[in-house]
Amino acid sequence: MRGQLIYNPMAGRFPSQPLVERAARILNANGWEVDIVQTQGGPHITKLAKKAAAAGLDAIFVAGGDGSLHQAAVGLMGTDTALSVLPAGTANVWAQELGLPGLSWTNWTALETSVKKLLNGTIRTMDVGICQGIPFFLWGGVGFDAFIVHHLEPRTRWQKQFPVTQYAANVAWHARTFAGMDLQIWVDGEKISGTYILALVTNIHLYAGGMAELSPGARIDDGKMDLWLFAGDTMLETLQHLVDLASGNHLDSEKACLLTCQDIKIKSKTDLYLQLDGEPVSPARNISISIRPQSLRVMVPRELPRELFSKKLI
Incomplete structure (x- = not known):
């Protein structure tokens, strides 16, 4: 090998x-x-x-x-x-x-x-998302999380010594000024409109540095991704969503919506902050996301702490 x-x-x-x-x-x-x-x-x-x-x-x-x-x-x-x-x-x-x-x-x-x-371990295949022509394999986010990433990166090695503390401080500080986004969203051709703090496509379970289990039902080889829409436009609503994510209460929140899909288009009248796999990407007003099923080979342990694959290992 x-x-x-x-x-x-x-x-x-x-x-x-x-x-x-x-x-x-x-x-x-x-x-x-x-x-x-x-x-x-x-x-x-x-x-x-x-x-x-x-x-x-x-x-x-x-x-x-x-x-x-x-x-x-x-x-x-x-x-x-x-x-x-x-x-x-x-x-x-x-x-x-x-x-x-x-x-x-x-x-x-x-x-x-x-x-x-x-x-x-073994080698498996997983789905990959394509956003603005750029592949991502974990998440693609529009809104508050991308806003934080754009203001957080790059960091010095000293700043990385306290990642949770620094991230939490930045979230609390920037939540004061972030306003919701008026979005038009097409999910597999079906149109949704609303004001959202965060629109997040995820391929995996974990989020926010692993501090939140965002999408327990996600499978990385099923040809689909989970789209989470967090509604709202105020600082208090932003903070409530963050608390819900940390506690797992977002799964039952009336202001958090989960859609499983293959094709997403997002439009806004203003530039949208965007992140892919936690990396800042140039803001845009028109964002397209599609799925390339099982297009990335990954080496994984045979025993996993979570159910990541829809197809069982033989």
């Missing part, structure tokens, strides 16, 4: 090079031929992923967070090369979905543990 281990020395909360090298040694001792490649992040990761796929590599292992994985997924979609995560980022939500431990002050062996779980 041939692979490549990509890491960004400036990503995440900790210098990861020695830990990445230890993870690579485990891979090479277990039948893999893996080279370590350093990147500065962003589009360079996409370029490396495309090059790895063109070379016929079996997998790339990304030592980073959800942003780095997003860039790699863009390059790997539609290829036979699998995406694998070594959670060295800040939130590591995809790794949380897979039950892989993130690198932290109390767990310096997280990358080695993750490698061992993945070596005993």
Whole structure:
């Protein structure tokens, strides 16, 4: 098996090079031929992923967070090369979905543990969303969450030492000024209109750095995604939605609506903040989202903490 281990020395909360090298040694001792490649992040990761796929590599292992994985997924979609995560980022939500431990002050062996779980795992295929021509594999958000992302990123390594505290402080601060969006939305051709604080398409269960289980029924290989619409336009309504998300009460809220769909179009008279996989994307007034079923190969452990797949592993 041939692979490549990509890491960004400036990503995440900790210098990861020695830990990445230890993870690579485990891979090479277990039948893999893996080279370590350093990147500065962003589009360079996409370029490396495309090059790895063109070379016929079996997998790339990304030592980073959800942003780095997003860039790699863009390059790997539609290829036979699998995406694998070594959670060295800040939130590591995809790794949380897979039950892989993130690198932290109390767990310096997280990358080695993750490698061992993945070596005993398997390769599955998952759906990918396309928004404004850009692939995403976790979420695509319009409104308040994208507003926060645009004001939060980029962060210094020092700021990443306190991700929950910093995120909560930014949410509380910016909730004062954010107003709801008047949207026209077409969901698989059916029109919906209203004022919303957040319109969020999700492919997975977890959200907000893994602090909220947004969509317990989501399946990443069913050819569909979940669209959540959170109605409102005031600061109090924004804060109430955040409390409901943290507690799971959004599942029963009259102001939160869940729709399962394949094609979404959103229109507004003003520019809309947009995020894909937690990364800021240029604002737009007309947004289109579609699904590419089972177009990304991913390496996952055999035992998962949540039901992610609709198709059972044989």
